[in-house]
Amino acid sequence: MIRLSAAVLAVALAAAPAIAEPVAYDFDKSHANLTFSYNHLGYSTTDGRFGDWNGELVIDQETPANSSISLTVNVDSLDTFWGERDQHLKGSDFFEVTAHPTATFVSTSVEKTGEKTLSVAGDLTIKGVTKPATFDVTINAIGEHPMEKVPAVGFDATTVVxxxxxxxxxxxxxxSDEVTISFSAEALQAK
Structure with a gap:
């Protein structure tokens, strides 16, 4: 009787669904873009991007609050598609790249706000100053990547600082004082 009960328990545990755990993802930088935009004198919107950045992404689909993201941006990779403006933005009037070569974002909380939306709050550090920032995130797709055949996620995230x-x-x-930061990315489950 004891052996039968132990066997039934073992089969039941084996058949029970596995508890989901946080999973690390690697960004596909060929399908990712970190940009910013601001209003110029009320006449136009100026756009720029950062071409060099690294990030860590961990996703817990069952419990989004256990998810996290961090980004480190090489500020010298700033590109507004106009060289003179780039040099001005990298100089002492703005980013002071020589003294502050990186900017970072480290999430502190992730909250599911809808079927495919999240609110990701964290600490944004630019020029050595850290302030809270919250990104509104839309999950575009999550599941098996049709080409790579591995778990993948794609999302768009925006905030205004x-x-x-x-x-x-x-x-x-x-x-404008207000600058919109946008991050659109694909990421594949880490190997």
Whole structure:
């Protein structure tokens, strides 16, 4: 009787669904873009991007609060598609790249807000100044990647920050204080 009960318990445990755990993902940088935009004098929107960054992404589909993301950005990789403006933005009036070569974002909480949406709060550090920032995230797809045949995720994330909070207030309010940061990415489950 004891052996039969032990055998039934073993079969039941083996048949029970596995408890999901957080899973690490690697960014596919060929399908990822970290950009920013701001209003110029009320006439136009100026866009830029950072071409060099690294990140860590951990996803817990069952319990999104256990998920996390961190990014480290090489600020010198800034590109607004106009060389003179790039040099000005990298200089002492704005990013001071020589003194502050990196910017970072480290999540502190992840909250599911809808069927395919999340709110990801964290600490954004630019020019040595750390302020809270919250990204609104839309999950575009999560599942097996059709080409790579491994678990994958794709998402778009946006937030708005005030550049003056990070010591970059030149030309405010004529050039907008508010800057939209957008991050669109695909990531594949880490091997």
């Amino acid at each position: 005030k550049r003056s909070d990070f010591g970059m207030d030149m030309f405010v309010p004529f050039v």
